[in-house]
Amino acid sequence: MGVSALGYLGFEVSDLAAWRRYATNFLGLMDASTGEDELRFRIDARSWRIAATKGSRDDLAFIGFEVPNKAALQAVVARLKAIGIEAHADEDLAKRRGVTGLVTCSDPSGTPVEIYFGATEVFPNPLISPAGVRGFVTGEQGLGHIVLYAADAAASLRFYQEGLGFRLSDNIDMPLGPDFSLELTFLHCNARHHTIAIVPAPLPKRLNHFMLQVEDQEDVGLAYDRADKQGVKIANTLGRHTNDHMFSFYAFTPSGFEVEFGWGARTVGPDWTVVRHKSNSTWGHKRLSNS
Ligand SMILES: [Fe+2]
Structure with a gap:
């Protein structure tokens, strides 16, 4: 286990x-x-x-x-x-x-x-979102997901799979040029399609992005509007991912790494079959800025 x-x-x-x-x-x-x-x-x-x-x-x-x-x-x-x-x-x-x-x-x-x-629960104090978000998808699926850069992807995959017990969901060959693609690896430890993804790239930062999933699709749209009103820079426009089917957008945090704000991802079960994808989005997620 x-x-x-x-x-x-x-x-x-x-x-x-x-x-x-x-x-x-x-x-x-x-x-x-x-x-x-x-x-x-x-x-x-x-x-x-x-x-x-x-x-x-x-x-x-x-x-x-x-x-x-x-x-x-x-x-x-x-x-x-x-x-x-x-x-x-x-x-x-x-x-x-x-x-x-x-x-x-x-x-x-x-x-x-x-x-x-044995994490501390404060169930008697209800969650009050200052922006009016109706709820985040957590519970058995945990906080969300993170996408990490790894200089030695094989070592990282061994640590997360053999050490911590993560299982492979799928890979995406992200095309970066006519003859070059980057193989991203998506791992799950519960029903969430991926809790961790590994990008094989030696970058100064450890974290590419973290993802929070909301219960209501409307809350993704409302967050997109808040980004505009509050001067939060969008990294990727609204779109849908090929592998977890998440409807989401990406914004820069004050620390330069990104957050994915999403809804509607599919889950994985014991009958999950590992596949490969040739792109990371079915539509949208257009890159607007790199910083
Ligand atoms: Fe993500």
Whole structure:
């Protein structure tokens, strides 16, 4: 058994004030920060899902993967050990994250990875989205998905598949020229079509984008309008993806990496058959800007 869901994400950002405005007013996340040093945002009944601390990296700072209980945590530790990776328990960090048990290690690109069980729920306090978003798709599917750059894609795929137990959903050969394409790999650990995708490219940033999925299609359109009103730069226009069928657009965050804001993705089940795609979108997702 591997990890069961993407539980939380941490970003290191140079402008905390800009991130607070962006996350609440544009993305519609609920501010759940308890201090000035770390911003925390809610998208569901969990006490937080996205954190931001101040720093110059403007990138992903840590990834939190959830397992259901202590036995599952020990099973993942054993899987990692079998591929030569030692994950260490950290009680102080577990307390800070508000979880019962936690181990840490790094993925082959150097990104800190935390595996935990027992996240804090604040179910009695309903989610109130400052932008009026009606709800985010989480639950068994976890927080959303992330797309990571990897200098050594084979090592990253081994870490996420053999170490953490992810399974292949599909590949996309992204055409970058007449004779050249980039092979993207999409991995799932639950019904969400992909929780992680790997881009084989040695770029300065770890994170290409993270994705949040809303329950109501209308909320994608309303977020698109908010981007225009609030001066948020669109990276890719509205479109639909070939593999997960997500209807979405991409916007730049204040840290330069992107967010995908989507609706309507299909899910994968035990009868899923791995396929390949020749493009990443059936329509739309036109690139408007690279920064
Ligand atoms: Fe995405």
